[in-house]
Amino acid sequence: MKYAEDGIGEQYENIMDPIQTCQTLQEIVQRLQTEQSSLVERYEWLEAMINHVPDFIYAKDREGRFLFANRAIVLNNGFRTVEDLIGLTDFDIHPSEAARDIAAVERRVMEEGRPDLGIEEKRLTGEGWLMMSRVPLRDRSGKVIGIVGASRDISARKRDERLMKAQATLLQSVARGIELPDLLVQLKSLLEALLPTRRANVWLDAGLSLAARESEHEFAIPARDGTLHGLLVVGADTTDDAALLEFLTGVAQTIGIAIDRHRDAERIAFLAEHDALTGLPNRASLDRQLQALLGATSHLPCGVAVAFVDLDHFKLVNDSLGHAAGDELLKIVAQRITDELGPAGLVSRVGGDEFIVVLTPTPIEFDRRLDEIRAAIAVPLQLCGMELRVTSSIGFACSIEHGLTAAELFANADMALYRVKANGRNGVQLFSPALAEEGRHKLARIEELRRAIERDEFVLHYQPQRQMLTGKVIGVEALVRWQHPAKGLVAPGDFIPLAEETGLILAIGEMVLRKACSQARTWQDAGLSPIRIAVNMSARQFHEPALAGQVAAALAAARLDPQWLEIEVTESLIMQDVEGAIERMRELKELGITLSIDDFGTGYSSLSMLKRFPLSRLKIDRSFIADIPADPGDMAITSAILALAKLLGLEVVAEGVETADQADFLKQAGCDFLQGYLFSRPLPAQEMDMFLLGR
Structure with missing residues (x-):
């Protein structure tokens, strides 16, 4: 207070102002230095982070010159450092046609001030695809001063899409019921398009014995019953990943489904014409073949013979040894008839233990040939550890004398067979008009008996x-x-x-x-x-x-x-x-x-x-x-x-x-x-x- 009163205080304050000012400046300098250091550190951190991103990131001015680019772009374009790229344009790096396309897109973004997002483009360097996004670069006032671009490598995704599309194409073909040879041709084309540098083969059945080489992948082609139809063998590559291997596994499974369906269709077509147990033609198939044969032999003096062959006491075999043994017996008999008949005739199983044999004209008389068939059937055989001798009854009719149509011959042969059974079985009987009269009489008696029941x-x-x-x-x-x-x-x-x-x-x-x-x-x-x-x-x-x-x-x-x-x-x-x-x-x-x-x-x-x-x-x-x-x-x-x-x-x-x-x-x-x-x-x-x- 004293100094103030004497005027000394005012002088002291004037002396202290410069000192305080210096201290303040020093603090400001230190703060600016600290902030600058922080900014540099932050910039370096940001740059490092951007450089570690696998996506391509860059900035250009309005003239298309690079202002910034991360390491992914630098290396992808063949440069060592970002400084080597700064100031260059795409015309300095890529072919002129590709550079013009890029410049046109970027110019439109800058002129319209609207981003261009999620555009898929083929890579300009190397193989593959990129998803490009470009946005305008603006200053603090909002003026467009350039462009910022980012792209991501979507080659793997595009490849996966192609794999999925290829597999869907195969599945659609299977669903449509495409023939197996055509499906395999389609598969070959798809694999060549997807894997143009690879060797790919489908080995069916016999190919199972061929082992894949070290540079090949091997994929099992499974069957519905758990066995294998074959193998899909594809050349290997160091770039192969789980997605590709999974795709190829799915392809092999699809081939298996197609083969199962193909064989099912073959089996259905076969069963439509054949007996499932013996493999002989069925009645529908025999009818067609017999009708054609009747037309072809109508001018011959002896025509053809139709015989009904019935196994004697077959039910006893089923009842005593079981149906599996009965089925085995039917297969043996079918083979014996086929072998004895040879190419000079037809044989069909029409149900149960009954067969129809059609004999074509030969120098041997029909009844003698049928006796030979009956003898072949009767050869002793082993079944379930037991020796059996199966006899048969055969009735037959001839086309020249007993009917010109399949229906007439079947009916007359059946009547002759009935006579053999009535006479004790194990014989051969030719149809005669007397049998037909007897048959008509029998039908009349059946109708009479039916009326007797109705009339009590x-x-x-x-x-x-x-x-x-x-x-x-x-x-x-x-x-x-x-x-x-x-x-x-x-x-x-x-x-x-x-x-x-x-x-x-x-x-x-x-x-x-x-x-x-x-x-x-x-x-x-x-x-x-x-x-x-x-x-x-x-x-x-x-x-x-x-x-x-x-x-x-x-x-x-x-x-x-x-x-x-x-x-x-x-x-x-x-x-x-x-x-x-x-x-x-x-x-x-x-x-x-x-x-x-x-x-x-x-x-x-x-x-x-x-x-x-x-x-x-x-x-x-x-x-x-x-x-x-x-x-x-x-x-x-x-x-x-x-x-x-x-x-x-x-x-x-x-x-x-x-x-x-x-x-x-x-x-x-x-x-x-x-x-x-x-x-x-x-x-x-x-x-x-x-x-x-x-x-």
Whole structure:
């Protein structure tokens, strides 16, 4: 304060101002130096960063001279440093045409002041593609003073797009069903376009043994079933990456799909004309070939022969050895027929175990050639470790005598085949007009039988079964008869075989079952003591899945207690399919009915099988009774059957008993029940009423 009062303070402040000013300047200088250093460092850092970017970045003035470029551009254009590039234009670096194109684009960007973004261009140096973007370079006032450009190498992406497009093209071709040879040609063109410097081959089947060389890639061509169709072999390169290898793997898989489809198509085309199991022509193919052959041989004196060949007892092979063995047998037979026939004819499998053979004219007679085919089929063979000899039945017709069309020849050959089977099989039969007449008669009988079912022309007769010890009637067997409006009463032997063959037996059998149950109930309602009524079951009816339901319905409709119904099945019937028969018999047994085996002793069932059947009775076949007591062998067999039945706890009925001597023997042998003309013939229902009342 004192200095101030004396004026000294003012002088001191004046002295201190320059010092303070110097200090301030020094600080400013230091700050500027620091900022400059920071800017330089920041610039160097920014430059380093830009130089490490793989994209191409540059700036040019309005005259197209380079103001800046990162290292990627410098090196790509063949320079060592950026200073070597500064001040140059594209005309100094690239061919004039390319430089003019670049200048035109950049001039438009600068003049219009609008960016040009995401443009794909081929590289001017080297192979590949770039994605270019160019924007105007402006000063602080917004004036355009040049251009900034950036580009990215998109060669890999463009290549991947080409790979994807190529694979899509292949897949579309496969989807369109292009033929395999055409697809392989297309593949070769695609690979040559994508990999022009590479060697590429597709090795199919035989090529699998060729190993790829060190400078090649190997790609498996897979099949649908897991095996290989072949290999795709492509030359290798150091630039190959995962994307290319993945593409080539996909190509190999696409080829595999195409081959699978090609073979499927071939298989479908083959199956349209051939039998899948044997490879023989099928019926449609044979029809066409035969029609052409008939036209070509119509002028020849002997024409052609058409034969139906049927294997005897083929079902037994299937049932005993299995369907696989049956299929193997069919293939063997097909080959034997083909080998024996040679080029002089045609052979076709038309289903099951039936073949059609067409014989063309030769000096050898048709029946002799067919005998040779039959002999070839019958040569012993090994199947499932068993030696078999398969016989065959053959019926044939000749075009000159028996028909000018395939349909006529087929029908007539089939008729001849039917005659061979009726005569015991294992033979050859030529068609004759008599067979045709017989066939027409058979058709008429079938139609007549069908009308008889519709008109309910069938009636039942009943044959009593008498108990040996008491002499009482304990049951009856229902036997069907045809009450023909013109022929009178027709015995079952005259129509049952035809009904079995045509399947009409199912309707007849169901009718017999219903009428028998109804009659049994009628007798009970009339005050007669209940008796068991036995109904024969045909093979066709017994194997029907709905059998148990039909029996139950018949019992319910008649209000008959199941214990009064007995179902008779033949021994030969159940031996056709033992396991199936046992199952069906159990279903019937559960209903509460009685089961018996008819014609016992003729079906060759073993004791071990017999004890498995849920039976109550055996019926000794009349063939064993007829010669008693004159035939000791029949007596011994009958005694053995009776002893066996006792061991198994079964009752025995002897049918066909006609003499007192037969009855005496059966009584001494321990037979339970007798049935036959000795006591009564089969009687109509009204007469049976009187018989039962008098018992």
